[in-house]
Amino acid sequence: DGGITQSPKYLFRKEGQNVTLSCEQNLNHDAMYWYRQDPGQGLRLIYYSQIVNDFQKGDIAEGYSVSREKKESFPLTVTSAQKNPTAFYLCASSISAGWYNEQFFGPGTRLTVL
Amino acid sequence: KQEVTQIPAALSVPEGENLVLNCSFTDSAIYNLQWFRQDPGKGLTSLLLIQSSQREQTSGRLNASLDKSSGRSTLYIAASQPGDSATYLCAVRPEAGTALIFGKGTTLSVSS
Numbered sequence: 001d002g003g004i005t006q007s008p009k010y011l012f013r014k015e016g017q018n019v020t021l022s023c024e025q026n027l028n029h030d031a032m033y034w035y036r037q038d039p040g041q042g043l044r045l046i047y048y049s050q051i052v053n054d055f056q057k058g059d060i061a062e063g064y065s066v067s068r069e070k071k072e073s074f075p076l077t078v079t080s081a082q083k084n085p086t087a088f089y090l091c092a093s094s095i096s097a098g099w100y101n102e103q104f105f106g107p108g109t110r111l112t113v114l
Numbered sequence: 115k116q117e118v119t120q121i122p123a124a125l126s127v128p129e130g131e132n133l134v135l136n137c138s139f140t141d142s143a144i145y146n147l148q149w150f151r152q153d154p155g156k157g158l159t160s161l162l163l164i165q166s167s168q169r170e171q172t173s174g175r176l177n178a179s180l181d182k183s184s185g186r187s188t189l190y191i192a193a194s195q196p197g198d199s200a201t202y203l204c205a206v207r208p209e210a211g212t213a214l215i216f217g218k219g220t221t222l223s224v225s226s
Contacts (some may be wrong), residue, residue: 043205
């Protein structure tokens, strides 16, 4: 069953902690993306990766970090430098960053700062 | 900078009605446009993808049109059903290899 999985579904962070959100896909897609969604807002791009071992900052990368060591995995770390991390985080992938690039999304992780 | 706007922010209709959701974008030089559906607390489901060279795409009761020159796209939903209740998001890709830029969505409620 092909798709994108995100874990955990809910995550709670204390002030000053780093947390890592998992995103895995078995679609054999080259490109992967992380978005943040706040209530009443559109999705905003945090980071994206077009290929293994390569990634680019999006519009709101400050306070976040990523890695892309494997094609199927694109974990997002929310660091203590991110001052307002409470949000819904969505991971996405597309077959490539090129011509046919319909984007597919995972189910999301809701992060709450205590 | 490309901006995407969706109006109205919310829409309520009775079951069976045909309806149109609107999406506008400020820069007509786009690579493609994608419509998504999002149920509360869930991820996004891709509905339709329109390449810049296309005028429309259809899937079942859904039809999406694209007019690049005017910076507009519409999503037409025929014979609406309560199960269509969700938030509908429009997103444009400025160039190949770039990520999507999203509107804030239209929340649709279909009453039985």
